[in-house]
Amino acid sequence: MTCTEFLQILDDVIDESIAVETRTEIEAHLRKCGHCEVVLNTTRKTIEIFRCHEIYEVPTEVSERLHSAIMEKCKKAK
Amino acid sequence: MALVARVRAGDVAAYDTLVRKYERQIFRIAQHITQNREDAEDVMQDAFLKAYEKLDQFQGNSKFYTWLVRIAVNESLMRLRKRRTGKLVSMDEDVATEEGSVPRDFADWAPNPEQNYTQAELAEILRKTIQGLPQGFRVVFVLRDVEGLSTEETAETLGLSVPAVKSRLLRARLQLRERLTRYFGRKAPAILQAGATPSGDGAEA
Numbered sequence: 001m002t003c004t005e006f007l008q009i010l011d012d013v014i015d016e017s018i019a020v021e022t023r024t025e026i027e028a029h030l031r032k033c034g035h036c037e038v039v040l041n042t043t044r045k046t047i048e049i050f051r052c053h054e055i056y057e058v059p060t061e062v063s064e065r066l067h068s069a070i071m072e073k074c075k076k077a078k
Numbered sequence: 079m080a081l082v083a084r085v086r087a088g089d090v091a092a093y094d095t096l097v098r099k100y101e102r103q104i105f106r107i108a109q110h111i112t113q114n115r116e117d118a119e120d121v122m123q124d125a126f127l128k129a130y131e132k133l134d135q136f137q138g139n140s141k142f143y144t145w146l147v148r149i150a151v152n153e154s155l156m157r158l159r160k161r162r163t164g165k166l167v168s169m170d171e172d173v174a175t176e177e178g179s180v181p182r183d184f185a186d187w188a189p190n191p192e193q194n195y196t197q198a199e200l201a202e203i204l205r206k207t208i209q210g211l212p213q214g215f216r217v218v219f220v221l222r223d224v225e226g227l228s229t230e231e232t233a234e235t236l237g238l239s240v241p242a243v244k245s246r247l248l249r250a251r252l253q254l255r256e257r258l259t260r261y262f263g264r265k266a267p268a269i270l271q272a273g274a275t276p277s278g279d280g281a282e283a
Contacts, residue, residue, distance in 0.1 A: 007181075010251075010252075011247060011248045011251070014251070034184070035181070035184040039184070041186075042186070042255050042258075042262075043255045045187060045262075047223045047251065049258070050223060050254070051223060053200060053204060055201045055204045055205050055208070056105070056109040056110075056118075058105055063102075066101070066105075066122055066123060067098065070101075070122075070123050071090070071093075074090060074093060074126070
C-alpha cells in the first residue's frame with residue numbers, strides 16, 4: 001500500500017468501516033510509514049477535540065429566553 | 079416518533095420537550111454556518127417555528143432530527159444571503175480548491191495537547207480553525223463529525239451525493255488537522271497571544 005492509497009481510505013479507517021483483509025495491509029503500511037501514522041492519529045484526535053469541546057457556549061439565560069420565545073410563537077401559530 | 083405524533087395531535091407540551099432535546103444542536107449548527115450570534119438565535123427560533131408549522135409535511139421516513147437540521151441549514155443559508163444582500167450562497171462555495179487535500183505537516187502532537195490551553199483559549203483556537211474552512215467543508219464536518227449524523231443523513235440534509243459528502247469530509251478533516259498541528263504539534267510554540275496566531279494563518283484570512 002502506498003501513502004496515496006492510504007490517504008484515499010483514511011476516512012474509512014477512521015470510521016472503522018474497513019474490510020478485514022484491507023486492515024492487514026493498512027497495519028503493514030503504518031508499521032513502516034511514520035507520516036501516515038501521524039496523519040491517522042492526529043486526524044482522529046482532531047475529530048475528538050471538536051466533538052468534545054463546546055465552542056459556541058450558550059448561557060442558560062439566553063437559552064431559556066430563546067426557548068420561551070419559540071414556545072410562545074408556536075402557541076400563537078395554532 | 080411518539081413525541082412527534084403527540085405534537086401532531088395538538089399536544090404543545092410535547093413540542094416543548096422536542097425543542098429542549100434539540101435546541102443546543104440547532105443553535106450550534108446555525109452558528110457554524112452564519113458565524114454570527116444574532117443570526118444563529120434568529121435561525122434557531124425560525125427553524126423550530128417552521129418545523130412546528132410544517133409538521134404535517136414531515137414524512138416520517140427520515141428522523142425528525144435530520145428533517146429539523148435540514149430546515150435549520152436552509153434558514154441559515156437564507157440568513158447569510160440576506161447579509162450579503164441577495165448574493166447567492168450555496169453549499170458549493172469555495173469547494174473547488176484543491177488546497178489542503180494532501181497533508182504537508184507531519185509533526186506529531188503532544189499527548190493530550192488540548193490540556194496545554196485553558197478552556198477559553200482552546201475554544202478560541204477551535205473557532206478560528208473551523209471558521210477558516212470553506213463553507214461547504216465546514217458544514218459537512220459539523221453535521222457528520224460534531225453532530226453525529228451519518229454520511230447518508232448528511233448527504234440528504236445538504237442535498238449532496240454520498241461521494242460528495244465523503245470527499246468534503248476527508249478534506250475538512252485534513253485541513254483542520256493541518257491547522258491544529260500549528261498549535262498542538264510537538265515543535266509548535268504552545269503560546270496563544272491575544273489577537274495573534276501562529277505563522278501561516280494570515281495567508282488564509
